Amino acid sequence: MKAASGPGAVYMAGGIDVANRMKSGLPVTDVVHLGRVAGLDKIAEAEDGLLLGALVTHDQLATSPLVRSRLPALAQTWPDVANIRIRCKGTIGGNIMAGEPAYDFAIAVLAAGGRLHFLIADGSIRIVSAAQAGVTRDVLLTAISMPSGSALKLVFDRSLRPIVTLVMGLDFADGRVTGGRVALGGAYATPLAASLPFHEPLPPGELAHHAERIAEEVTAGLPTPLGDHHATSAYRRRMIAILLRRCLSA
């Protein structure tokens, strides 16, 4: 339907970004309203974690018993995301597809090593890593899958918004940390993720001993952060290192 409508057509979920962008002059010719598409607003347990429909609202995420039990850090953080009006209307799929640098769910998915499920023009579903997906408005995001439970620990630090928001995701196997990612919001033109350099699986209790090294290595490998009226590029880079070190030591 969107393809038939031409290049000026946009998908709309909660609609907050679409409305704001149209007010700012986005040349929209057609709006494909997804608000009443059945089945895209479900949160379900899947074999490898949680399957979150793209039309799940932030409020559903904040209040879902399933999210609370399987991704407790996410459930604990989400009541503080945006405000109640946006949480009730805004969707997690829209949060990702908006491509805004500081949007929280996009970086949560990156840190979790989540995957995005896209409906493509021939009717098939393509599942890709969130880290590799990029934002293209020609496909329809239908769901997000995230590892959960004992396989993943998420740590959020939103204390320096809007300068930088950091989410760390740690992968666990047999009680040891085997890998992880850090995702950054607000520091670059789009959300950015980097792998955490673990030389070997670590017991969680030893993470703090490696925090400084990991934080410095990650920060050194990052591209130059934005410099703007909120903060200089150098300040952002320094804060990324500090926040990451704190998260690893927590």
Added chain:
Amino acid sequence: MTDTVEIAVTINGRGHRLVVSPRRVLADVLREDLQLLGCKIGCDQAVCGACTVLVDDVPVTACTTFAFELDGKAVTTIEGLAEGGRLDPVQRAFLEHGAFQCGFCTPGMILSVKALLARHPEPDEALIRQWLNANICRCTGYQMIVEAVRAAARTSAS
């Protein structure tokens, strides 16, 4: 994009059939077509909360809600709260606690509080502040608003 969309919407308990441009937002329809001027437009980008109304009892920003989204839904504005000339308990609490000065933010604030108390009948101060953190008031400093919310909660519970 079609020129107009016909929607059936209930506003403050009364059914309306409206023909709207698909580009129009709810705030404009309420204010310009229906003269429901309690819905204020402040920032016009879903930040300040002045345009808050309830859609199916959920707080939304009327400035970033397209009118076509309202088809089949029920909208409550500040004009729909008082019944038979009697103020809603939240309105009364705001009045009795001096929880407003210029009044620009007050309709959105009160409707947000209605939604809060519907979900959390006995909110603590942290929860009240969390829910109202994006209803911006430039006059009162919020303390009297918080007191009014607690009073309204006590009234509702008794």
